[in-house]
Amino acid sequence: MKMNALPKIACIGAGNVGATAAQYCLEMGLGNVVLTDIVEGLPQGKALDMTEAGPIRNYSVTCTGTNDYADISGADLVIVTAGLPRKPGMTRLDLLEKNGRIIAGICEKIRQYAPDSIVIIVTNPLDVMVYLACKTLGFPSNRVLGMAGCLDSARMRAFIAMELNVSMTNVDTMVLGSHGDAMVPLPQYTTVSGIPITKLLSRERIDAIIARTRDGGGEIVRLLKTGSAFYAPAAGAVRMAQAILRNERQVLPCAAYLNGEYGLSDIYMGVPCLLGRGGVESLVQLDLTDEETAALHHSAGEVREGIDGLRQLGLL
């Protein structure tokens, strides 16, 4: 990126999550946004609509829509939300194959047109898709990361704030592991203005909040009936983009490549990462209890099953 030039952000997938991520980037003035999708007219229409909101919402960054990957040329950061949600009757393997083929195809294009970018994957099954992305892109692993922990942690923060009737911004928490039922929320690293929640809530209430966090995506799907969550997932991705593009050096839970950390190798999973202009600048090693370590390794087992599935499908 040139000094003082506004970053170029490519949002691939102009559906609910991608368009909302684009909107947050524009509202924050984080950079000029290129919205890309395979559906003709969809990214162009949404980009024009967001541009027309600019004079009222007071942003001067630009948003363009395209079906041509050449338009992402030179992007500093790419947020990938393209893919299908799991539909009734679809097996996990079906979803793995469909989204795996989409992610592999998109990563070929990113490698071609934005070879110096930092790539944030949002498409599910998250940890498996970001592993595939890293292998397909061939980028150093610090430039390929996945969004899940920011979302899961935000959900847990919101539930704690609701329970205690305190500001959500006072609550800090850490959710590690894979994105899904096997996520690993860490009550010992959860505080309200520095006060451990174990001093503020009973074990029973903490367990109930953890259960609701695990089911966070499902709860929204049941309410919406069609479609799945997108405001909070997009917010999670843009939080990471902000930390990277503004070189904030924030510690956030992200799906990152593990090379021996937490006793795990050659896998992507949610761990605390120091994010800055280089992407994942380092991984933070937390002291975990034996129970938490076992939960993290169980989570890794589920991710490995997905990675094996990709191998069977010939995608790796």
Ligand code: APR
């Ligand atoms: N290139 C670009 N866009 C694509 C491609 C592709 N190869 N394949 C599909 N898309 C687009 C679709 O046309 C659609 O506009 O991806 C978009 C997905 O949008 P939605 O169906 O609205 O899905 P969304 O709710 O945004 O979720 C996207 O994020 O949180 C995850 O689980 C969620 O995997 C899902 C992803």
